[in-house]
Amino acid sequence: MKIKKAVVLAAGLGTRLLPATRSQPKEMLPVGRKPIIHYVLEEIRGVGISKVLLVTGKMKRAIEDYFEKDKPAPFYIRQGEKKGTAGALLPAEPFVENEPFVVAYGDSLIKDSSSPSLLERMADVYQQKKAAAVLAIEEVSPREIKKYGVVKIQNSKQGVFQIVDIIEKPKSGKAPSNLVSAARFIFEPIIFKMIHRIKPRQKELWLTDALRLLIKNGYPVYGVKLEPGEKRYDVGSFESYYKTFLELALSDKEFGKPLKIYIKNLLKGNATTNFSNYAN
Template sequence: MVGWASPLGLPSLYHAAKEHHMSADPSSSRQRRSNVRKAVILVAGLGTRLLPAAKSQPKEMLPVGRKPCVQYVVEEMVQAGIRQILFVTGRKKTSIEDYFDADPELERRLQEGGQIGLADEVSWLDEGDVRFFYTRQPFQRGTADAVRLAEDFVGEEPFVVAFGDTIVRGDGHANLVQRLIADYEATSSACAFAVESVSPDDIYKYGVVVPAESATRPAFDITGLVEKPDRASAPSNLAIVP
């Protein structure tokens, strides 16, 4: 399901960003070309809910299968046609920058050792047409503040916002970002975001949308949102997907 909302104004703030590159999956070139080419991935959180596992490494780097969680997020962005990605980082997050940097020495050793398949898996980080940038959120002031730090990176262009520790799959569709971009570009709405149905007992944990009276699914207009309402005052059971 997709909801529509108006964006918040962002005050001007300049942050220089470090830059790395990676090669896009060849299959991504076959995707429909979109005007949405930038993404902001938020990775500055402390990860307190995942302690003690996140004490010495970023929660976004915890493995899911054979890859860190944040790699799945990046791969989905690239598959959706995103070509510039800004990570909003924080303290003790430098391993994310190291991970998305190229490592020619590692690739060479793997190839010389006959581990060609493994070398191919890490070679997608080689220099290519997808660029990575990094800026730091010095104080934990919430999601809106983290997005604010990306203003100079995105300029006047449309962009995607995602959390680096959240992998979203649902409704049998492989790429939620592609669906959001397609719906955004097919309408005159200011922005688009995904929502999910949650239990009334858990509604207080989420930001909840107020659907318009004429709302029809799977894509619909909204008139507002309420942050962490109690069960009695919640305008719907549709929570914004983080």
């Protein structure tokens, strides 16, 4: 993969996960045997990207301590006064220089069993289509649409399509599709020019608005849909965190099977406290 730089956005306050995030960043909450952000960096490094910038904020020192001994270690920068997803990306402009780069949300992990991987397929589309931006896209249920940036598409072929508009958290009945942005992007540096031009909404700058401006100015933007073997986990609320932890714990090679038996017995009201009883 020719793209050599990635930016991980990890500056959010995690208010929906209070009080758990009072003493540690949401990105450092454990999911199975690893913190959330560990999976994100594994995904990025797994496609050969070694230069990674983590955009952090207040109360995020634990992230720097965690990756301190990594070789190569990530770079770090603090988010400035401008908030929102686009505001978080702005400090990465000097790091990116004039190169294409990956962006990943630090509280969203992708369970990926596909080959080539999601990021590799996105990079192929970026190169083949000469795109200014490529988004990972997933299909969601109608009740979930209001939580995400929803895309309007055309020219769909084998999970790849051109994006002609994107709407942030549309009202019920106003969504152009049930396809939403899935927390992974590839951008040309032109995205920063768009971010500098957009206006804040509720005092925050959003990548959705920068992408809409990119499309409006004639730049090609494409989407790559997650395949059946891929799943995104958005660990931004207690509901999604519990589901993510449970699913990954059940896939643990050592404890997954006994945990499944334990849960079945727990639901029946006859589980024992000795977990080793369920091993083998």
